[in-house]
Amino acid sequence: MRILTCLKQVRHPESLFSLEEGRALWPEPGLFKMSACDEFALEEGLSLKDALAGSEVWAVSLGPARAEAVLRRALGMGADQAALLLGEDEPPLRPARVAAALAEWARPKAFDLVLTGVMSEDAMQGTVGPMLAELLGLACATSVVEIAPAPEGGLRVLREMEGGRRQALKINLPALLTVQSSARAPRYPTLSALLKAKKATIASHAPELNAGAGDRERLLGLAWPGRTRAGLTLEGDTAAKADRLYAILRERALL
Amino acid sequence: MSGSRQALPAGPIVVVAEQGPEGVAPVSLELVSCARALAAGLGGEIRLAVLGEKARPLAEEAARRAGCPVTVVRAPGLREFQGEAWREILAPLLAAWGARAVLAAHTTSGLDWLPGLAARLGAACVTGVEALAWAGGALTLTRTTLFGKALEALRPEASPLALTVQPGAFPAAGPAEGPEPTVEQITAEAPALCSRLLEAPEGPARDQALARARVVVAAGRGVGRPENLDLVRRLAARFSGAALAGSRPVCDLGWLGYQSQVGQTGAAVAPRLYIACGISGARQHTMGMQGSGFIVAVNSDPRAAIFNLADVCVVEDLVAFIPAFLARCGEPEAMDPPAS
Structure with missing residues (x-):
C-alpha cells in the first residue's frame, strides 16, 4: 500500500506571542513541532506499513524551509520518502489553498491512502483533509481512531463522534482519513534512523500558491478573546495564591 | 461580499440539522439562530434540512421549535448519519436550490461532510464560527485560532457560504410568529458511496x-x-x-x-x-x-x-x-x- 501522510509544522503551543495591528508576533528563535494529530496520522501510516508487507509511507509538508524539521522527524520515525512544498505559513494560507497545492503534488503519485490529522493544533479548522479528499476524488472519513485492513479489501475504520459514540465504516481505497489522537501513542524516532534522516536529501518543490489572490475568505485580523467570566487573576507568591483560593472557595461554601 | 460577482445564488440559507442518538440535536436550533443573523444581510429564506430515515417524525417538531420551513430528505438506503451520504445528497440539492449558504454544527458530523462539500461548490468555508457581524453590507465571521488563544476575523469573498457553527455560540432559536411552518418531503436518488456503515462497537462506558x-x-x-x-x-x-x-x-x-x-x-x-x-x-x-x-x-x-x-x-x-x-x-x- 502506498501511503501519504500530510504533516504540518506548528509553533510550540506555549509559545508566548503578542498581537500587533491584528497580526501575531512570535519570539525569536521560534520553537516548532509536528502538529499533534498529524503525528498520530503518521503513526497510523507506519503501523499499516508494519502490518502490510511491501508498503511505503511518504511524508509531505507545506511550509517554509524550517518545516523540513518535521519531515526529518518523520523519516526518523520510519517514513520512506519525504517532500517539502515550499510556502510561507505566516500569515497562514487558507485551507483551500493548502489542499489545492497538496492535491496538485499528490495527484500523479496515485497514493492508495492519504492520512492527515483531524485538525491542526494551532488553527483547528479541520478542513484541509476533507478538501484534499474532494480534490483528489478520494473516499473520506474524519476523526478516525482505528484503522485496519478489511479481509474483503479496503479498510475498516472507527470514527469517534460526540460524547464518545463510535461509528464503524468499511471504506474503499483509495481513501483519505483524518486521524484523531488515540491511545496508540506515536513512536519515537530511532537513533539510527534519525542519523540517516539527518543526511537524507529532502526534495523540495515550489508550488504556485498565489497567496491571497482569489482566496475565498480573507483574514481581517486577530484579537484577544474577551473573558466570559470574572477571570480574577490571583496575585502574590505561590503561598499567597493558595491562601486566596482557599478563602474564595470557603466563602462560596465550595470547600 | 463582493458586489462584482455576476450570478449570486438567490436561494435559501440551508441549515442542516445535527442528528444525535435522540433525533434532531438541540444545537440545530442554534444553527437557525445563526442563519437568522446571516439572513439579516444575506437575505433569503431559512430552510432546515433533516436527512435520513428517522427524519419524518422529527421534522414536524423541529419545524415548530425552530419556526422555519423544513425539508425532509430521504433516500433509499439512507438511515442514520453517514458523512459521505450527507455530502453526496446535499451537493446536488444545494446547487438545485441555489443555496446562498449552508450551515452545519461544528461537530465530528458537520466536519465530516461540510469542508469537502465546500470544496466541490467552490464555497467560502469557515469552520467553528462563534460570532458574525454585518457592517456596511460586509460580513465578518469570528472563530478561535492559535491554540485557542486568539480570535480571528474572516471575510467571505466567494459564494455560497459553507459554515460550521460552534455549539453554544448562538442562542437556540424560538418559534417565529405567524402560520405553522411547512414540512415538505423529498426523495433523493440513492447516492453511489465508497463507504458503508458497519455495526459500531460500544464506546467507553460513562463514569x-x-x-x-x-x-x-x-x-x-x-x-x-x-x-x-x-x-x-x-x-x-x-x-x-x-x-x-x-x-x-x-x-x-x-x-x-x-x-x-x-x-x-x-x-x-x-x-x-x-x-x-x-x-x-x-x-x-x-x-x-x-x-x-x-x-x-x-x-x-x-x-x-x-x-x-x-x-x-x-x-x-x-x-x-x-x-x-x-x-x-x-x-x-x-x-x-x-x-x-
Missing part, C-alpha cells in the same frame, strides 16, 4: 460518578508526568462529592481511562465547582465543562485559553501550587501518596 459529581477536578497535559496525577487526586480528595477527570491527551496517554474524559468526545459535565489543572482550554475540552457553576483554572501559561472562561485564574505550575493549597487546607506537606 456515572463524574456525571453526578458536585466538584470535578480535571487534569490536563500540563500535569506533565503520571506521578503528578497523584497531586490532582489528592486535591480532589479535599472536596466532598468530587470526581477526578481528564482532558483528551491525558486519557490518550492512559493516565486516566476514557470514561473520565471531559469534552466534545467525552462527557459533558456541569458541577458546582470545576478545577482545571494544567488544561490548556482547547474548545474540544471546554465544550464539555463550560456550563460549570464556578471554574478555577491552574496553568503555568498566562495566555492559556482556559483562563478566558475561568472565574479564578491561578498562573502557577500545578506541581508547586497544589502542595501549597493542600498545606493551606491543613494537609502535611510531605505526605505519602495515597495507596491506589
Whole structure:
C-alpha cells in the first residue's frame, strides 16, 4: 500500500506571542513541532506499513524551509520518502489553498491512502483533509481512531463522534482519513534512523500558491478573546495564591 | 461580499440539522439562530434540512421549535448519519436550490461532510464560527485560532457560504410568529458511496460518578508526568462529592481511562465547582465543562485559553501550587501518596 501522510509544522503551543495591528508576533528563535494529530496520522501510516508487507509511507509538508524539521522527524520515525512544498505559513494560507497545492503534488503519485490529522493544533479548522479528499476524488472519513485492513479489501475504520459514540465504516481505497489522537501513542524516532534522516536529501518543490489572490475568505485580523467570566487573576507568591483560593472557595461554601 | 460577482445564488440559507442518538440535536436550533443573523444581510429564506430515515417524525417538531420551513430528505438506503451520504445528497440539492449558504454544527458530523462539500461548490468555508457581524453590507465571521488563544476575523469573498457553527455560540432559536411552518418531503436518488456503515462497537462506558459529581477536578497535559496525577487526586480528595477527570491527551496517554474524559468526545459535565489543572482550554475540552457553576483554572501559561472562561485564574505550575493549597487546607506537606 502506498501511503501519504500530510504533516504540518506548528509553533510550540506555549509559545508566548503578542498581537500587533491584528497580526501575531512570535519570539525569536521560534520553537516548532509536528502538529499533534498529524503525528498520530503518521503513526497510523507506519503501523499499516508494519502490518502490510511491501508498503511505503511518504511524508509531505507545506511550509517554509524550517518545516523540513518535521519531515526529518518523520523519516526518523520510519517514513520512506519525504517532500517539502515550499510556502510561507505566516500569515497562514487558507485551507483551500493548502489542499489545492497538496492535491496538485499528490495527484500523479496515485497514493492508495492519504492520512492527515483531524485538525491542526494551532488553527483547528479541520478542513484541509476533507478538501484534499474532494480534490483528489478520494473516499473520506474524519476523526478516525482505528484503522485496519478489511479481509474483503479496503479498510475498516472507527470514527469517534460526540460524547464518545463510535461509528464503524468499511471504506474503499483509495481513501483519505483524518486521524484523531488515540491511545496508540506515536513512536519515537530511532537513533539510527534519525542519523540517516539527518543526511537524507529532502526534495523540495515550489508550488504556485498565489497567496491571497482569489482566496475565498480573507483574514481581517486577530484579537484577544474577551473573558466570559470574572477571570480574577490571583496575585502574590505561590503561598499567597493558595491562601486566596482557599478563602474564595470557603466563602462560596465550595470547600 | 463582493458586489462584482455576476450570478449570486438567490436561494435559501440551508441549515442542516445535527442528528444525535435522540433525533434532531438541540444545537440545530442554534444553527437557525445563526442563519437568522446571516439572513439579516444575506437575505433569503431559512430552510432546515433533516436527512435520513428517522427524519419524518422529527421534522414536524423541529419545524415548530425552530419556526422555519423544513425539508425532509430521504433516500433509499439512507438511515442514520453517514458523512459521505450527507455530502453526496446535499451537493446536488444545494446547487438545485441555489443555496446562498449552508450551515452545519461544528461537530465530528458537520466536519465530516461540510469542508469537502465546500470544496466541490467552490464555497467560502469557515469552520467553528462563534460570532458574525454585518457592517456596511460586509460580513465578518469570528472563530478561535492559535491554540485557542486568539480570535480571528474572516471575510467571505466567494459564494455560497459553507459554515460550521460552534455549539453554544448562538442562542437556540424560538418559534417565529405567524402560520405553522411547512414540512415538505423529498426523495433523493440513492447516492453511489465508497463507504458503508458497519455495526459500531460500544464506546467507553460513562463514569456515572463524574456525571453526578458536585466538584470535578480535571487534569490536563500540563500535569506533565503520571506521578503528578497523584497531586490532582489528592486535591480532589479535599472536596466532598468530587470526581477526578481528564482532558483528551491525558486519557490518550492512559493516565486516566476514557470514561473520565471531559469534552466534545467525552462527557459533558456541569458541577458546582470545576478545577482545571494544567488544561490548556482547547474548545474540544471546554465544550464539555463550560456550563460549570464556578471554574478555577491552574496553568503555568498566562495566555492559556482556559483562563478566558475561568472565574479564578491561578498562573502557577500545578506541581508547586497544589502542595501549597493542600498545606493551606491543613494537609502535611510531605505526605505519602495515597495507596491506589
